[in-house]
Amino acid sequence: MSENSIRVRIPESNAAFLNGSGLVSPLEAQSLSPRSVPAGCNPLLDGLLAEAPVGWADELELVSLTPGETLFPAGASPTHIVFPMGGLISLLVRSGPAANAEVEVAMVGRHDLVGAAALLGAEPSAHRAVVQVGAPGYRASAASVRRLIETVPAIRSLLLRYVRMSLEEAYQLAACNSRHSLEKRLCRWLLQAHQRLESDTLPFTHDHIAQMLGVRRASVTVALHIIEGERLIRSTRGRVDLLDRTRLQMAACECCGAIAQNRRAFSFGPAAEGVERATPACATC
Ligand SMILES: [Zn+2]
Numbered sequence: 001m002s003e004n005s006i007r008v009r010i011p012e013s014n015a016a017f018l019n020g021s022g023l024v025s026p027l028e029a030q031s032l033s034p035r036s037v038p039a040g041c042n043p044l045l046d047g048l049l050a051e052a053p054v055g056w057a058d059e060l061e062l063v064s065l066t067p068g069e070t071l072f073p074a075g076a077s078p079t080h081i082v083f084p085m086g087g088l089i090s091l092l093v094r095s096g097p098a099a100n101a102e103v104e105v106a107m108v109g110r111h112d113l114v115g116a117a118a119l120l121g122a123e124p125s126a127h128r129a130v131v132q133v134g135a136p137g138y139r140a141s142a143a144s145v146r147r148l149i150e151t152v153p154a155i156r157s158l159l160l161r162y163v164r165m166s167l168e169e170a171y172q173l174a175a176c177n178s179r180h181s182l183e184k185r186l187c188r189w190l191l192q193a194h195q196r197l198e199s200d201t202l203p204f205t206h207d208h209i210a211q212m213l214g215v216r217r218a219s220v221t222v223a224l225h226i227i228e229g230e231r232l233i234r235s236t237r238g239r240v241d242l243l244d245r246t247r248l249q250m251a252a253c254e255c256c257g258a259i260a261q262n263r264r265a266f267s268f269g270p271a272a273e274g275v276e277r278a279t280p281a282c283a284t285c
Contacts, residue, residue: 078115087135103214109196118142165266187252
């Protein structure tokens with residue numbers, strides 16, 4: 001991860017705790033005490049800090065997650081566990097030698113962590129994690145988090161429940177990709193991106209969406225035109241606006257609801273307040 005990141009835009013809902021302008025510079029990041037980790041920006045991190053020994057927060061480092069940045073490559077074990085405070089990170093698996101042969105197998109947002117494979121051990125991971133939409137985040141070394149898992153049962157339970165939830169989500173997506181039409185998968189993908197970004201404006205090109213779904217760009221363009229014709233979205237250059245989320249949910253496959261239900265079943269975070277924050281912003285997704 002780049003240590004020399006330039007100033008980054010912070011999601012509006014997360015901006016107040018920094019400097020009020022929505023911007024954080026590397027210098028400001030260095031001066032921000034780990035003790036000032038803002039509650040509510042990442043419920044998993046909240047839950048971990050609620051149970052961690054006094055002083056462990058000093059292990060955390062505020063970082064800028066920059067679009068296009070690879071947080072860890074395929075074939076390596078993640079050196080850090082990253083807790084995003086916004087944005088969107090894709091976990092990609094290569095399905096062939098071509099440059100565009102990577103397919104998205106999971107989307108990560110501020111209710112997640114990056115580097116889950118490293119929670120289980122230091123073996124290499126088969127997927128790559130790449131930042132699609134930038135945001136600030138906190139990170140700690142994977143070794144440090146593994147020590148917490150070994151010594152604090154509540155943290156072991158919290159993080160293993162997250163790993164279990166992620167596995168269930170991956171199983172559902174595997175079924176989705178083999179059974180459901182592109183149009184329905186596209187609706188599901190847009191709703192999942194909305195959930196991660198907590199925005200109805202999604203900054204993605206047709207090319208990008210096609211690569212994430214593992215299909216041809218022309219097929220995505222046709223599918224977008226169909227749902228745009230039904231006034232569910234508006235698709236312009238490099239941007240998709242969700243116009244009618246309720247009807248978009250109806251047009252999506254049932255996997256969208258199943259994934260949301262799975263996330264609710266594995267609610268994480270400290271006490272009821274954290275559980276509430278872990279609930280996705282969208283009623284169905
Ligand atoms: Zn599906």
